[in-house]
Amino acid sequence: MSSNTINIKLRVWRQNGPEDSGRFEQYTLDNISTDASFLEMLDVLNDQLIAEGKEPVAFDHDCREGICGTCGAVVNGQAHGPEKGTTLCQTHMRTFGSGQTITLEPFRAKAFPVIRDLVVDRTAFDSITQSGGYVSVRTGSAPDANAIPIGKEHADKAFDAATCIGCGACVAACPNASAMLYVGAKVSYLSLLPQGEVERHDRAKNMVTTMDSLGFGNCSNAGECEEACPKNISVENIARLNRELLKAALV
């Protein structure tokens, strides 16, 4: 590990609450180790702000390992920052150059209202899942696990879709703030598996209806979602969702 340091300028979106109109504020940070993660850099900024008697920047995070989907912000116009297939918490300061200005904003979408600074409300994702993103199986009613063989190829494809971390970057990156990649990943994953077969049509219909009712926009195939996805979830899943919807309309 090399341990160089850089000096940076930050432009950070500050917003006191949902009602506040918000504005950018500028900060300078010196001697940031290039081995620090992006969020550790924000920790340093917050320590500095606290020492100056100012309010720290609110930002969401938990695992700091790229798996929980809690973190996320738009960095220089890109959801989760410049590194492809990487969450903000797994982005390291070695990605940036000394003297660079970094602009930080919350994920913006009608369905994700800002709570404070970089923290947004993503409850809408939970509501979509609640409307059908599951297999209806009661505890205790399962057959032996190996009674349901699944070809490895199918299992692997389902897995790729199941790795979505629900962070919302796809919505933030989409010009229409659509949630089709999120819904597509969930619907694909379950419809690729025999366990999800029975409910596949209702699932697709109900999840999309809920999505529409929550203020997400329509998909216009811009493909920005796949670009921004820290888990590289493919837009193929949107195509599969559309096929599921079509089949659902026919039955």
Next chain:
Amino acid sequence: MLDSKIPGGQLAEMWDKHRFNLKLVNPANKRKFDVIVVGTGLAGASASATMAELGYNVKAFCIQDSPRRAHSIAAQGGINAAKNYQNDGDSVYRLFYDTVKGGDYRSREANVYRLAQNSNNIIDQCVAQGVPFAREYGGLLANRSFGGAQVSRTFYARGQTGQQLLLGAYNALSRMINAGKVQMYTRTEMLDLIVIDGKARGIVTRNLVTGKFETHVADAVVLCTGGYGNVFYLSTNAMACNVTASWRAHRRGAYFANPCFTQIHPTCIPVHGDFQSKLTLMSESLRNDGRVWVPKKKKDPRKPTDIPENERDYYLERRYPSFGNLVPRDVASRAAKAVCDDGYGVGPTGMAVYLDFADAIRRDGEDAIRERYGNLFHMYQKITDENPYQTPMKIFPAVHYTMGGLWVDYNLMSTVPGLFVLGEANFSDHGANRLGASALMQGLSDGYFVIPYTIGGYFAQAELGKVTADQAECRHVEREARDRVEKLLNVKGKRGVDSFHKELGHLMWNNVGMARNRQGLEEALRRIPEIRKEFWENVNVNGSAEGLNQSLEKAGRVADFLEFAETMALDALTREESCGGHFREEFQTSEGEARRDDDNFAHVAAWEYTGDPAKPTLHKEELEFEYVKLTQRSYK
């Protein structure tokens, strides 16, 4: 007297018989009972969904903005079950035996046996939900082996097993939210427990977005709030992991069991700077294919790939020929510490050892290794800027899991009637050392297959009067919670919350960490109250109690760690033996292995709060071993 309520009779029949003897609540009456579940990780989500399916009215709470983000999401390696799909001699009895032995004979036989029995149902349940476990080409489930076992019984979903299991439980929970049987409160933190007439009847919470305090009442409270590894500041736990719910319940009468039993995981990315906020685990499954070594020469300046085979010390294979790189975690961690303390460590700080995949890549090819561990290698490279396909990983032990927790009986009920504790938050099944891939199993066993029955047994016999949120007892607890928050805001000192957390963590790691001794523990017991005192005089929490205030959230949690730490250090001082993850330097064999004292310490130490965290009262639950013979653990 602590009554563990272990049913008598034959081990293999106990759980069946117990379920038969538990009184049932008839289906129509279940609707009349309200249950509060705090925490919606694996334990809490599975418990909430299953109790709701049975008909109970569930209110579930979590700190994150969605139940899908609980710390369980980060579990990597896998989940054990005694399916014996590999036909390699596994059985419920073997899983039971390995777990009791792995825990260094400090867990209850009856609980562990039940856990092993339930393990198979868990896999069935998860597969039915659609959890995409790894499969072989024939379409059947694949397994891998994990430390402390010589059979392949671990089910896994690449390096993301926790994520897939949690999403399965989250889906089940979402379904019951949709059915109107679970009310979900996200971004809501429990600040205290309400006990009325000696029974747990509710909680006080703070809405982390609006700042609003609320009282929720119910007929029982189920804590599924995870482990307290973050008392060390740096650990592999997620940032929000805390001891607050458990500690507040402890202050209200729940005994804390074996708080000093913490697990230090052998394979984590080493510490690299003082800005560091957390440590990252590299799954134990890597030890299946990775070989651990250090150079034979101290401070060898060569690149690892330039050091020839005969100048490397594969110290685990050398010291433990039969288990080799797959020795249990406590053994592997101590061995790494020993070689580094002796000056053989590598990397800039000398506090690291190599985990090398070159042989496995030569044998199976890079693609096979990528298939098995791709996401872990990727994560390693992101953090360290080194490519583990080309050069060995550098690893070092880090705090990972806490075996201690609130004391519970066989029904998972604490010493406060009506307060149940599940998952990592309880102390129950792992003794002094948890085997890999057993925490996920325990959380789901507790949630899917134990609490749904035992809570019925409680309701069927408890006499529960009506309580309301506006009665005096509830208002009193709510007032106390508000006052505490006000007090934190009013200190208006000079030091940020994190600096206190770091100071405490540093002390705990040095004095109550991987190796402990009397002198260090006594020093910790002296220092902790000093840090706590300064905290309450000099902490600086900006902002107000209204609205989102992340410094305030952290401050409350650090304040509780500062009390809890003292009880933890005291427990470590009192347990004058070495067992599992608790290594007292004074008690070791001539070969440097842990030396247990079964005559004096084959018990659970359950601490009762007395008003002063330095002076809790000790209660002992003697452990009886009828089936497994106590021996010096050997992995040689």
